[in-house]
Amino acid sequence: MNFSAACVMGVLLAANGLAQMRTVTLPSKSPVVNVRIVFTAGAVVDPADKPGLAHLTAAMLAGGGTKDLTYKQVVDLMFPMAAALGSQTDQEMTVFSGTTHLDNLAAYYKLVRSMLLDPGWREDDFKRIKDDAINSLRVGLRGNNDEELGKEVLYSALYRGTPYGHYSVGTISAIEKMTLDDLKQFYKQHYTQSNLILGLAGGYSTEFLAQMKKDFAALPAKDETPASAMKPETIDRTRALIVEKNTRSVAYSLGFPIDVKRGDPDYPALLLMQSYLGPHRMSGGRLFQRIREIRGINYGDYAYIEYFPRGMNLMEPSPNLARRSQIFQIWIRPVEPPAAAFTLRLAFFELNNLIKNGIPAEDFNRTKEFLTKYVNVLTKTKNAELGYAIDSLYYGIPGYNSYIKNGIATLTVEQVNVAIRKHLRADRIQIVAVSANAEQLKQQLVGSGPTPIEYNSAKPAEILAEDKLVEKLDLGLRPMDVQIVPVASVFE
Amino acid sequence: MIWKFLLLVLTAGAFVAANAQVKAFPFAYTQQDLPNGLRLVTIPTDSPNLVSIYIVVQTGSRNEVEPGKSGFAHLFEHMMFRGTEKYPPEKYNQILQRAGAASNAFTSDDLTAFYTTFSKEDLAEILAMEADRFQTLKYTQEYFKTETGAVLGEYNKNSSDPEEKLDEVLHDTAFDRHTYKHTTMGFLKDVQDMPNQYDYSLKFFDRYYRPEYTTIVVAGDVDAKQVRALVDKSWGNWKRGNYHPDIPVEPAQQEPRESNIDWPSPTLPLIEIAFHGPAYSDTDKDWAALDALATLAFGRNSDLHEKLVVREQKVDRLVGDMSQSVDPNLFAIEARVKKAEDVSYIRTQILDTIKRFQDELVAAEKLTAVKSRERYGFTMQLDNSQSVAAAVARYVALRRSPDTIDKLYSIYSQLTPEDIRAAARKYLTENNRTIVTLAGPAGGGGK
Helix, strand or coil, X not given: CCXXXXXXXXXXXXXXXXXXXXXXXXXXCCCEEEEEEEECCCHHHCCCCCCCHHHHHHHHHXXXXXXXXXXXXXXXXXXXXXCCCEEEECCCCEEEEEEEEHHHHHHHHHHHHHHHHCECCCHHHHXXXXXXXXXXXXXXXXXXXXXXXXHHHHHHHHXXXXXXXXCCCCCHHHHHHCCHHXXXXXXXXXXXXXXXXXXXXXXXXXXXXXXXXXXXXXXXXXXXXXXXXXXXXXXXXXXXXXXXCCCCCEEEEEEEEECCCCCXXXXXXXXXXXXXXXXXXXXXXXXXXXXXXXXXXXXXXEEECCCCCCCCCCCCCCCCCCCCCEEEEEEEEEECHHHHHXXXXXXXXXXXXXXXXXXXXXXXXXXXXXXXXXXXXXXXXHHHHHHHHHHHHHHCCCCHHHHHHHHHHCCCHHHHHHHHHHHCCCCCXXXXXXXXXXXXXXXHHCCCCCCCCCCCCCCCHHHHHHHHHHCCCCCCCCHHHXXXXXXXXXXX | CCCXXXXXXXCCCCHHHHHCCCCCCCCXXXXXXXXXXXXXXXXXXXXXXXXXXXXXXXXXXXXCCCCCCCCHHHHHHHHCCCCCCCCCHHHHHHHHHHCCCEEEEEECCCCEEEEEEEEHHHHHHHHHHHHHHXXXXXXXXXXXXXXXXXXHHHHHHHCCCHHHHXXXXXXXXXXXXXXXXXXXCCCHHHHHHHHHCHHHHHXXXXXXXXHHHEEEEEEECCCHHHHHHHHHHHHCCCCCCCCCCCCCCCCCCCXXXXXXXXXXXXXXXXXXXXXXXXXXXXXXXXXXXXXXXXXXXXXXCCHHHXXXXXXXXXXXXXXXXXXXXCCCCEEEEEEEECCHHHHHHHHHHHHHHHHXXXXXXXXXXXXXXXXXXXXXXXXXXXXXXXXXXXXXXXXXXXXXXXXXXXXXXXXXXXXXXXXXXHHHHHHCCHHHXXXXXXXXXXXXXXX
């Protein structure tokens, strides 16, 4: 079947007028089988007063019992197989994924089928899942992970008032009020064949796939929810949000929405820009070099054009986080407070330079070579390859590797620099900082009063001269553009 | 070839019983020693075009024997990216970029590992470049000081996570003399003093970055003969060293210990109960028995997990773990408790569970399920060249050869309920115990 972007975004209709599920398969001789079952129903279809409902529903299915088995029985049965079913909910997609050995495929699938098609909806499971969701916000995000907190607050701030306006896990007060009936209603409405993409990789049989399709045909055919319109961004000038908490250092995320996603003409150019400015967890990026390697300010500094949660634990992005709208983002890892204001100015300085001067020709050629080969690393596991293939179906592009290789093969440095000037900017940026002493940081960020840095070792004259420019760079922030919020109020 | 044994048709849960004699590590590999003591392990896999190299140096925070030098093995991992005359950092990065490589490094108690995954046509260049930095690393005092800033940055990014603090205090409390007293990251005061330790850094390189401490693991779309020729060419002249660290032996603990941590911001209370356990062994049953016990008593399908996490819902995370280390290290149980007032109840529940495993024999079918899980879990992770090399690297740090994997799983397959009980009685004693708790300002809840 030939898929276009349009058919994936809306409801796919077969010739007989019924919605039908889609499948993505990567058959091989491997005895390891990867299963990815995607529903194109994420946080974006949460009811306005129930942010987090899509996430909680998926968590309940993956972490609860079935009609016939308690959760404990499910765990006991999966245990000897070293198997599990995980769930991930983002704005547009919810994915259930797991890996099993071919020895156990039939037994594993029997459990997965029951979990997704005949859920148990038990109150005691629900209470546990709800606690987990609340604690993931209150403790996991707000309490223990300043960097992820900064990233998610950035997304919430940029998409306020749009369909992506809330974090996929929701808010504590909304989760507390949710009932099992809310989840059942969500499941009935959105867990449909029209939203379903069945993904399979490994040494399964054709009969197995046929059975799986037959089983999932028990789901309702269509999701009648009208598609939401993605509103344009609302940010009209650079602004900062400082999340105040008792913490050692200052974590930053900053960015703005871009009108480019996979499949759009400028995507390969911007991906190349990202690989030049700040490839995730790699030492060759410009930001990493200028902030960490030369100046020793922090642990790392990166740039993104696609949503990439959990970056502190992952070397490569998780698939199935496809979105209709993406942002350009710079992630500055925690900085000692005395260097905090300077470091943010340095990131702005680099962004300004990139837009003004573009990527130098020599760096362009090397980055191009990097990207051509690095796509193989991104899809080095079958599980990742399967996930990328599902995303390619969503975006209406060919296989990711060939899409990128072909997309950058003919790119010129001029084209990339034109795309940079078209889509990037150094004003109208949302800054998020997670920091103690927020008022003090605010005073350092507004205006152009110098915020110099002190080093523990001698630096080359060229760097010291650059620092003189950086330390008084105007971020374009007035006092009224900086908002301070206590951490306890975030995602509450 | 690779998947031959795996394609045997088995029923769920019967893996170990039916395959006690089958190799846990299913790949054919070549292991060779160069005259200078460097070891090379080459593992051809069916990953088309991709190659993954892990260079494992058998030095980690365990080797940080001098006071005030905690965290040094990790700092040195960073210094290895500071370049040589032939390949200054900029050039090094450019070559990796041209290769489209994913490259990084990590340090633990017993090892420092440098890894790179890339397309096979770049193998010769990357092996030569790696050989160069291991033999001729050169950095200025200024570069050294700058890099200590990045290490402090790494401490900072970890510091918002209370689990890191819990680990730090647990080891500091449980150990008196052995270097497992400190974490790989090191004590904050030592990290802050790193800029002043340039001379010591040179000494550290001279001691440990030597062929006899180093094993190169190459996995992927490679030919063993070709790899050996490349390694001979660029690594063959590396000079052997002569340093042997005097790692202090931890004396037997004489009485139970406790510590409490006041965490400055809201979080859920944590409790960790640990006991001194044995060193990793592929010949003796104790280590494997405690590793199995950690899962049997505190794993996801344990009775205690069902009681505390699923039924009573007083705990949202319960894990047991036996450290896999060169020297004797800790067997630890950690729980995250939802309400501060339940911490002492949870403590009692964990201690009662240990007592039960000392008094009673675990059901044979439960042990069989754990054995099956271990085998399937290990096998299923070997689905790409990077995972294969990573799995081998972990064992190379312990025994310098992948053959320890099969030996370990052979021991595992022979474990009996009596072995589990005997290990619980031998190691999980009151005098051998350390308990650490952590709580936020309000005591818990996190609001």
